[in-house]
Amino acid sequence: MVSIKKIIGFLFLSFILVNCDWDNKDSIILEPKVFSNHINKQNIQLVDVRTPKEHSKEYIQGAINIxxxxxxxxxxLLLLNREKAVYVFCRSGKRSNKSVTKFKKIGFDTIYQLKGGFLNWKKEGFKIVTK
Incomplete structure (x- = not known):
């Protein structure tokens, strides 16, 4: 027979796992509108971590491709200014999330990610540069 303590423990653990935010805690993830407001108002470093092939087709104005x-x-990444905030994006958000660890390792303190990546940016209708 299963005890009440085990059932409560299982339910508690399930609740924790379902509600966990698995995103990288070393960065701030911004919705496209907020991301756009940030990159349009500040002297920032905008980094596109997609492949050169992806970047060459379309990108966000001002993005540096790494x-x-x-x-x-x-x-x-060492060529960038570690004292300035960095705004990073990729296609869907997976590579940019993985890149945060590398940014942190070399001394970046302020890192912002585009939620949902370039696909979300386009879906929301924000301006892109096409070649």
Whole structure:
């Protein structure tokens, strides 16, 4: 017979797991509208961590392309100003989320991610540059 304590424990653990925010806690994730307001008002570093092929088709104005999959990714990040905030995005948000750890490791303190990545940015109708 299952005890009441086990049932309560299971329900509590289930509640915790369902309500956990699994996003990277070393960054702030912004909705496209807020992200747009930030990048349009400040002298910021906007980093597109998609591949050069993805970036060459379409991108957000002012974005610097640093390929997350490049073997020189971390070295390329060293070219950025670690004292300034960095705004990062990829296609869907997965690579940008993974990149936060690398940004933090080399000394970036203020990191913002675009929620849902470039796909969400486009879906919401924000301006893009196409080639």
């Amino acid at each position: 390929n997350y999959y490049s073997k020189n990714f971390a070295d390329s």
